Every structure is written in C-alpha cells, then in structure tokens.
Amino acid sequence: MPSVPPNPLPTDVSPTRAEMGRRAAAHVIQQLQATLAHQARARVIFACAPSQNEFLAELSTQSARTIDWSRIDGFHMDEYIGLGPKHPASFRTYLRQHFLDHVQLGSFAEIQGEAADAGHEAARYATLLATAPIDLICLGIGENGHLAFNDPPVADFDDPLLVKVVHLDHACRQQQLNDGCFATLADVPKEALSLTIPVFRHARHLSVVVPGLRKAQAVASACLGPLSTKCPASILRTHPSVRLFLDEFSALQLTA
Numbered sequence: 671m672p673s674v675p676p677n678p679l680p681t682d683v684s685p686t687r688a689e690m691g692r693r694a695a696a697h698v699i700q701q702l703q704a705t706l707a708h709q710a711r712a713r714v715i716f717a718c719a720p721s722q723n724e725f726l727a728e729l730s731t732q733s734a735r736t737i738d739w740s741r742i743d744g745f746h747m748d749e750y751i752g753l754g755p756k757h758p759a760s761f762r763t764y765l766r767q768h769f770l771d772h773v774q775l776g777s778f779a780e781i782q783g784e785a786a787d788a789g790h791e792a793a794r795y796a797t798l799l800a801t802a803p804i805d806l807i808c809l810g811i812g813e814n815g816h817l818a819f820n821d822p823p824v825a826d827f828d829d830p831l832l833v834k835v836v837h838l839d840h841a842c843r844q845q846q847l848n849d850g851c852f853a854t855l856a857d858v859p860k861e862a863l864s865l866t867i868p869v870f871r872h873a874r875h876l877s878v879v880v881p882g883l884r885k886a887q888a889v890a891s892a893c894l895g896p897l898s899t900k901c902p903a904s905i906l907r908t909h910p911s912v913r914l915f916l917d918e919f920s921a922l923q924l925t926a
Contacts, residue, residue, distance in 0.1 A: 679893050681924070686918070688724055688726070688752075691724025694877060695725055697807060714805060716746055716808050716810065717809045718768075726769045738771075748863060750859040751783050762780055781863070792834055795832075807869075811878060812842060814888065815891055817902050820867050834866055870906075876912040877913055878912065882917070882919055883920070
C-alpha cells in the first residue's frame, strides 16, 4: 500500500463531452510541449475505449501544428488475449482508427494479444516499458473503478509485475458490451494482457478522461471513497501530477 497520503484529485468538469475532450487535449498538449522542451523524446501511453473518442479526436486536431509526433514513442495499456491486430474489437484497431491514422508517432509498441504464449508477451512488453520512464499516460476509469484491466479482484497497488495476464470480472465484461464493442456478453473475452497499477503510479504525469453517467459512481468512489483496490482508481489520489476531466454526467455524484 502506498505510504503517500491521498489528496483531492484536481478535477475539471465540462458541460459536454465535446468540451471535456477539448480541455483534456489542450492539457495533454501543454504537458507534451513542456516535456519535449527539455528532452529529445517523450514516452506516452494511450487508453483505447469509446470514452476517449472526443479527447483523441481533439488531440489529433489541436496538435497538428504544435506537437512533433515523430518525437513521441507510444504504447497502449491492454489487449484482449486471442484477438489479432485487425479484429474490430481489438484495442489496436480502436487506436489506429481514432488516433494513429491521424498522427505519425515516432514509434508505437503493440501488445500482441494473439501471441501464442501470453505470459511471454507480458514479459516482452514489460521490458519495453522499463527501458525509460513513462512521461505521460492518457487514461480513463472503468465502470468498476478499474485502471486498464486492473479490475478490483486482480488489482494490486504494489504489483511486482509491469504487465500481467488478468481475468476480467463480470462488471468489466458488461462494460465492453455496454460500449458496443461486442454483440453479446458471451463474445467478450474473459482474459486480457494489462499494464499493472505501478505503471500508472510511477508515470510522470496522468491525464484522466471519464465521461458519461455510467461512470459517475466510479468517479465518486475514486475521488471520495477509501484508498482501496475495491476501487482501483482511488490510487490516483496519491499521484503528484494528475488531472481528472469529467462531463456533467460523470461528475453528478461530486456536484450533487
């Protein structure tokens, strides 16, 4: 358990999802500009989910003349085991369609969900992550409070691994169905490769984008509840450089 006492999460509430995306993108661009002003390259991890649609659209548009993406090395934070890079529900497919096809990163490292040995793939990706500090993570929060696929049953604030094989809980799989990523619950994979919580804890900056009414309870638990793996996102309150972007619906239980 972290020894740092939790602090209130710096929070930005927008009246609409579109405005939330604009504000989050402007913040991330400022972070990237500051980073690239004093180092040659930046290492950035991106979330892949419909909750990120407005943010990623704004990021690719706003940054066209302000960020040299060839100086950015990109990563993503999870992938379903068994899904290849061209599967329509693959997170790599999502990120290509919503971001990578619109900017030209210097490099992008894929988690290979189709790898024959998931444990070996987890170790391979962990090695890539560990070669240098992560400058920025653009993330969301799940309906069950997860970060990446660190659902409450498998979340560990002091996980010894950087990437691991996880079993997805029912609430997590239901969210994927709610998001329209799969036709039925039975279609949602039960296992995934996921970055672990220490990756988020040790990144230099975090930008958290969480829209929608279905996220309101998780947001309230993360911001106001106990520091506990029952809501993995509560760990965000211990990070020294984090900002949470909400719309009016995800903020309802904070503003009521």
